[in-house]
Amino acid sequence: MKAFSYVTAQTADSAVSLVGDRGRFLAGGMDLLGEMKDGLVEPALLVNVKAVPGTREIAAGRGTWTVGANVTLTRLAEHAEVRKVFPGLAQAAEAVGSPQMRNGATVGGNLAQHSRCWYYRQRDARCVKKGGARCLARGGENKYHSVLAHTMCLSPCVANLAVALAALDASVVVQRGAKTVTLTVAQLYEKAWTDAKAHHSLGSDELILRVEVPVVAGARSVYVKVAEKSEFDWALVSCAAAGRVEGGQFRGVRLALGSVAAVPWQMQEANAFLEGKPATDETAAGAAAILLRDAEAREHNGYKIPVAKALVRRALAALGA
Amino acid sequence: MPWPKETKFLGKETPRVEGPAKVSGRAKYTGDVAPAGVLYGAIFRSKWPAARVKSVNLAKARIAPGIKAAILARDGEFDVRYYGDEIAALAGTSKQAVLDALALIEVSAEPRAFVVKEVDALKTDAPTVVAGRANLTEGAAKETGDVEAAFAASAAVVETRVSTPIQVHHPMETHGHTVQWDGEELSAWSSTQGVFACRDSFAKSLNVAQNRVRVRCEHMGGGFGSKFTPGAEGVLCARLARAAGAPVKLMLTRFEEGLAVGNRPSSFQKLKLGADADGKLTAFEIYSFGTPGHTAGANTGGGSGGASFPAPYLYKPAATRVKQGSVAVNAGQSCAFRAPGHPVASVGMEAVLDDLAVKLGMDPVEIRVKNDPFDVRRREYAIGAEQFGWKQKYRKPGTMAGAVKTGVGCAGAAWMSGGKGTQAEIQVNADGTVEVRVGTQDLGTGSRTVVQVVAAEMLGLGLDRLTVRIGDSRLPPSGSSGGSQTTAAVSPAVFDACENVVAELKKLSGIEDPRGENWQAACAKIGNLPLQVRGKWREGLSTGGAGGVQFAEVEVDTETGFVKVKKLLVVQDCGLVVNKLTCESQINGGVIMGLGYALYEQRVMDARTGFVLNPTLENYKLPGAADMPEIEILLIDMPERGVIGVGEPCTVPTAAAIANAVANAIGVRVPDLPLTPDRVLAALGQVPKGTADTVRRPGAWVDGRASVAAAPVAPWVERNGGGQAYR
Structure with a gap:
């Protein structure tokens, strides 16, 4: 690990002006410190952002809840009101890593984490995400990789919270220069869809401050995943759904899939398909088919397609249960 | 079987003797041993899966800040046959100093074609892993x-x-040693499942007399068969310590555990x-x-x-x-x-x-x-x-x-199973306390507790009267912990030693049965120097x-x-x-x-x-x-x-x-x-066929030897060119 400087930012403004293009923000450090130890990144400066005001609160508003970027996943998962109002969000937080990790990991860090692709993480491998000529997962060991890809890179988005927040139609508030901007979850990741080198849309000096989750009367939410192990394992596929089932019909339902694409995979067409249709397994299967319509199996990841379809059906079943 | 039929400890539930020390952090594992002035050691490993190494230049690493020793794993030209093969090793005053200096080692090598998948290695045009030898060896049917x-x-x-x-074994405690030389005397603290085997292996590898090597392993976090010898890392650690004139601790990382230790x-x-x-x-x-x-x-x-x-x-x-x-x-x-x-x-x-x-x-x-x-x-x-x-x-x-x-x-x-050949020593003190010594080690199976249980049973004593010493090649010899043989090798030796103690104590005290409630009275007759008695494994107690x-x-x-x-x-x-x-x-x-x-x-x-x-x-x-x-x-x-x-x-x-x-x-x-x-879904026929960027055949394997193109020398590897420095 290269030597680095360390500074604690007292405001969001100072955090983004301090970090520059050679620094990195440090919150829980779950992802960043691993990357540094493996020699994948060598920041000259770490800017501790845990003291930035207003980033540790979970606040219930009338129409919108805000969750600070420095809220730990343990706190989010165990928050009694969050569990009641946004169960899918609490479930997604609870499904991250191990208890020790969730104690340190933060909401902002989970959203801004970098690729977990084992070629990207391999210290001596030179892949397209690290500036190489090609994606090593293509034609290689791509069992854990995307079935939906737009660039050469097959690394999927594995941020649990991104999947749940996408289904909940949440916004992400980001400090950009002197201003704050509000992004949709899709916007937060869209660059990863179009740029093989990108992990998300944020520049190195853009800091997530909080997420804002709209409250929809009567809506429920759910997050389900399948991994190889029962716990402490990355999702092979995850699915979040949020919305209402009224009079046996789906209303305002949004779906998102994780670990299948470089972004939380959402399709307006699938959501629209559900609108007003009977809340049955058949309807759910129809939405699943739309969501996975463009999925392309590679040598080792074809299983993700049936798993994703099964999870969509289960998530929608849970929504109406 | 002469084992007692009515028992107080045998076959009952005795908690691990060292349990409290382990869960409270007091137990000292190899990585916790820190002799004064101990240096940090690390291994420089091949980044090529196959290459002919022409030369290794340690000059820059040797003069890097904090570096006290730099050695080659092998002399002259040699082949490396896997990613992770040992090339050199460094010792220095801090982990950071050593990690920084590893990046200064320069290797000149000719990368070679390689093959890592079993099925690929069968093919007639596959690169040969060992030059001049077919990859596949088959015995006659x-x-x-x-x-x-x-x-x-x-x-x-x-x-x-x-x-x-x-x-992969992946024991919780990684492989490693701390080695200290005192002239020609070598002391090693090793994470090993055989203190004697490790001693003899150190002696042979380093050309030192067996009576000048001492190996200790008080506690260890598993080995599962991968820690019978010091391994390449142990020998490099000892050589670094000799070269540096200071003790060196070399514990492998989890990354290295995945590559190079079995x-x-x-x-x-x-x-x-x-x-x-x-x-x-x-x-x-x-x-x-x-x-x-x-x-x-x-x-x-x-x-x-x-x-x-x-x-x-x-x-x-x-x-x-x-x-x-x-x-x-x-x-x-x-x-x-x-x-x-x-x-x-x-x-x-x-x-x-x-x-x-x-x-x-x-x-x-x-x-x-x-x-x-x-x-x-x-x-x-x-x-x-x-x-x-x-x-x-x-x-x-x-x-x-x-x-x-x-x-x-x-x-x-x-x-x-089976197991034999262990000796045990029991020292009885005049105050009635007992120390049982066996040169076995606790791989994690509870062998220290086994010694305690057998001695307590045979001497009729409470567990609190017994101290057990294991994990040291200066104790009475015992074999390696492998083959499920430790308990069957150790228990009879302790049994035998206990019988000898009872006989000696009877002679010495005149008390017919010095065990149990007579113990204190019998021990009072021991005198100024403790009673020390040996025993050894014998037939009829284990199988x-x-x-x-x-x-x-x-x-x-x-x-x-x-x-x-x-x-x-x-x-x-x-x-x-x-x-x-x-x-x-x-x-x-x-x-x-x-x-x-x-x-x-x-x-x-x-x-x-x-x-x-x-x-x-x-x-x-x-x-x-x-x-x-x-x-x-x-x-x-x-x-x-x-x-x-x-x-x-x-x-x-x-x-x-x-x-x-x-x-x-x-x-x-x-x-x-x-x-x-x-795989479960594939077996159920639910997985769509993958479109391949490059055709490989998952799961398929061949009886004989089909012809498929040889694996290329990887152009996708960072800093992997022959002859240039890399980190």
Whole structure:
């Protein structure tokens, strides 16, 4: 690990002006410190952002809840009101890593984490995400990789919270220069869809401050995943759904899939398909088919397609249960 | 057996002596030992899967800040055969100084073509791992009886294909040593399962007299067969310490554990089994190969890490043909791994046996009882089936309705165990306290507690009167902890020493029976110097030949492919139980390891770069607490047989039982371990075919040698050019 400087930012403004293009923000450090130890990144400066005001609160508003970027996943998962109002969000937080990790990991860090692709993480491998000529997962060991890809890179988005927040139609508030901007979850990741080198849309000096989750009367939410192990394992596929089932019909339902694409995979067409249709397994299967319509199996990841379809059906079943 | 019938400690539950020290952090492991002025050591490893190393330049590293020693692992020109092969080593005043200096080592090398996948390595145009030697070594087929005639006469014949992965030991405590020289005297604190073997190995490798080497291992965090010798890392550590004139601590990282310190060989097995109409086995045939790493050979012992394994394992069909091969790949070498060969053998044999039972319409327990030659195991099947509720739970394969299906399976184990040759020393002090000394070590099995239990029982004392010293090559000699032999080797020696103590004390005190309540009075006669008495292993107190059977109940989600083990019942004989608590703990550990083998663990290598892709516990998946089924253990206590070790038989049948239970649940066999969701769904025919960027054939493997292009020298590897410095 290269030597680095360390500074604690007292405001969001100072955090983004301090970090520059050679620094990195440090919150829980779950992802960043691993990357540094493996020699994948060598920041000259770490800017501790845990003291930035207003980033540790979970606040219930009338129409919108805000969750600070420095809220730990343990706190989010165990928050009694969050569990009641946004169960899918609490479930997604609870499904991250191990208890020790969730104690340190933060909401902002989970959203801004970098690729977990084992070629990207391999210290001596030179892949397209690290500036190489090609994606090593293509034609290689791509069992854990995307079935939906737009660039050469097959690394999927594995941020649990991104999947749940996408289904909940949440916004992400980001400090950009002197201003704050509000992004949709899709916007937060869209660059990863179009740029093989990108992990998300944020520049190195853009800091997530909080997420804002709209409250929809009567809506429920759910997050389900399948991994190889029962716990402490990355999702092979995850699915979040949020919305209402009224009079046996789906209303305002949004779906998102994780670990299948470089972004939380959402399709307006699938959501629209559900609108007003009977809340049955058949309807759910129809939405699943739309969501996975463009999925392309590679040598080792074809299983993700049936798993994703099964999870969509289960998530929608849970929504109406 | 002269063991007492009425017991206070033997066969009862005594908690681990060192438990409180371990959980409170007071226990000192190798990595905790820090002699004054200790330096940090690290190894510079090959980043090529195959290369001819022309020269290594340590000059810049040697003069880097904080560096006190820089040595070459090998002199002159040499070949490296896997990513992670040792090239050089450094010692310095801090970890950071050493890591920084590793980046200054310059290597001039010619990268060579390599191959890391077993199936690729079979091909005629595959790069040869060892120059001038074919990758595949096959022994001649071994035949008994007329195999073709026996198959032809069989009422039912089935063929089954299975494969088992490379399993990596991954002990919680990584491999490593702290070594200190005092002139020509070498003191090593080693994470080892054999302090004497380690001592002798150090002496030989470093050309030092055996009486000038001392190896200590007070506590260790597992080895599973991979820590019998100091290893390359131990020898480099000792050489660094000598070169630096200071003690050096060299503990490997988790990353290095995944590359370079052993593994269980893989297997690809094609089995054929026949039986008569009554289910009596008539004929058996197997063709198998696997890789033990970069140095392959037609080793049939298994214990040395060869790719062969016993077949047809537990069973004795009259006609058998066994042909096994071993294929070299550019990867780290295997070594002994908990019950070498046996879990591999069990997975294949028990699978084909179950498939045959299905074809015959026979109950899997019934076909085993009919064919198992070992009476102990036959009895264990009967006891286990009753306890498990086998008859109620077993249904025809794949007949359960619904997306989530349950299934049951069973399998058996055999292990030679045994063990002898240990000496023990007991010192009795005038205050009545006792110190028992044995040069064994505690691999994690509870051997310190075993010593304490035997001595307390035989001397009639409370545990608080006894101190146990182990883990030091200056103590009375004992063998390595391997082969499930420690308890059977150590207990008789302590027993013998206790008998000698009692005899001496009787003579000395005039008290007829100085044990128990007379102890204090007898000890009062000892005088100024303590009484010291020896004992040694003798016949009649321990033996070998363990069986054991296991029953598994699983739940398979046929929509996601996820397998959850609900229950594992272990019926295990181990002769006389010395300490029930640590015995059951051993069995729990064996079951958990077998469960990992069945469902999660596999070393994944990349064909084009030669890298191990999962040298971390993030992607090398070990079972965790949430993955645990209910584990029920029935110990078949057979005191008349004496002490029999249990550490290995208990891990042998777990994976086979689970795989059979999965096949029973879904009605098709998932041929390749581990049984991950992708493979379960593939076996169920639910996975769409992948479009390949570059054609590889997942899961397919060939009998002979097809012709496919050789793996290219990787152009995708960073900083991997010949002759240039890299970090």
